[in-house]
Amino acid sequence: MEQDKGVRFTPPPPQANLASTEKTSGEVAAVGLSRLRPTGCFGEICPSNMAIDDAAQIRIAICGAGISGLALAAFLANLDHESQLSVDLYESSEEVRMSGxxxxxxxxxxxxLRDELGFEHACVDLGFSAPDWTQVKGPVVRKSDTAGAEGHxxxxxxxxxxxxxxxxxxxIFAGKLDPSRCGLHLRRRLAHYDETTAPDGRTTTVLRFEDGTKAECDLLVGADGVFSxxxxxxxxxxxxxxxxxxSGQLAYRMSCNAEAVQRLRAAKSDHAALRGxxxxxxxxxxxxxxxVGDQIQMSAWDNVSExxxxxxxxxxxxxxxxxxVSHLFRSWEPDLVSLLNHAGDTASRWPIYVAARLPRFVKGGHVALVGDAAHGMTPHQGLGGGxxxxxxxxxxxLLTHPDARRGVLPDVLATYDEVRRPASQRVADQSLANGHNFAFLGSSGNGDHPCLTTIRQELVTACDWLMDDDGNCKGEADKARALLETRLRSGHGHGLFDATR
Structure with a gap:
């Protein structure tokens, strides 16, 4: 099999050069994503970063250049002050892009993102305003399933x-990567991986791709989505x-264009859909x-059996x-019926898939899962990407901790699993519970007579922790690093956590 020869890429130029006036998302894609294509070597093929001289470096392969994969590469570049890591991103598509x-x-x-990667300044430079959190409001939830009667x-x-x-x-993520230590490999769809042990006792993970190429790493990170x-x-x-x-849920995505919104407004100036x-x-x-702007974006959700x-x-x-879609809601309140009837001629039907509740996100010191590959969830709180x-x-x-070396990777991954698996699975459960509450299917739904007061309280409580300054991502990372230090100081270290079961 041919050894994979990767390519390096250059990140976008300094953000100040990207935009002095507001850009559409399409223009941003043209500026930013084009530079994620492997053009940093002016078209020539560069050796994979997997072929490194420093035997002390940890070779990391990230499968999937979506949100989680790019975020991991960006955070590693930002935190790896000792240059102890070499990173390669493998993407199955012909270019790096995020759907949606x-x-x-x-x-x-x-x-x-603001504190670690400078997102606030980067967004402003791209023409997108930084959020004023005192003005960012959530949705209103409306009981709408009474035929002929206005909802409330x-x-x-x-x-x-x-x-x-x-x-x-x-x-922005691409702009944070270090092209000297991060390679990008397009059209690399993983077929399989296995582990080999060298004569010196070093365990290597061998990645085998569908095009017949292969590569080696010390740590494989699966960031390849719910279909991982x-x-x-x-x-x-x-x-x-x-x-x-x-998941038992279908999403029908559709929209009313500007002309349809004008017709909707002309028919009823105080239409509920026009309020936000x-x-x-x-x-x-x-x-x-x-x-959104002069259009209305919609998702209609139905719960069905497998x-x-x-x-x-x-x-x-x-x-x-x-x-x-409109037939499903034909006996609901008039404002919703009219809204759906003003949508475009077609809707995009999405079966919503999730990951199983995994007993572990890691294996030994060689494989870890992040993002939807680990905990793919329903989108009823907008938390999958976060x-x-x-x-x-x-x-x-954890990987950039001063004591993190190849020999303690099992402890690094054990700590990651201990911190992130329970937390992310609780969020997945809450997201599904939100969706059930929206459809009066939760414990408070009670068929034809849902307890709206209880549902309201559950929805409010589900959001409060996300605005709490005392419980934040950096606090979780600090807790993880402290756990790793305790694990290493205990003297048990390698082998304390059996992630093979």
């Missing part, structure tokens, strides 16, 4: 996330843990709508007629 228009970023994660608000969340264009986020190939290999003897699972971010709740279903999903000919993302960023920061903080 924007990513929800709560204050907890914004503070981290029963919950207004006082805070919520800001939204950063995904193209801007990836551009790294996770599938890690749990190959436990299929239910290896595979992704249908709204969640329309009812028995078994809900709809989210938000006025048997229903498997009966369809296409269980992946596909377009469906608008009428198939949790991946927190994973990346905690793992980077």
């Amino acid at each position: 228009a924007g990513i929800a970023v709560w204050k907890r994660y914004w503070d981290l 608000h029963f919950c207004a969340l006082s805070h919520g996330p800001t939204v950063i264009p995904r193209s801007a986020m990836s551009s 190939r790294v996770r599938r290999v890690l749990f190959r003897d436990q299929p239910d843990l290896a595979r992704h699972h249908f 971010f709204t969640i329309w709740s009812g028995r078994g279903k809900h709809v989210t709508s938000n006025l 048997e229903v999903l498997s009966a369809w000919s296409d269980t992946k993302v596909c377009d469906v007629p608008r009428e198939s 949790q991946g960023i927190e994973d990346a920061f905690v793992l980077a903080s």
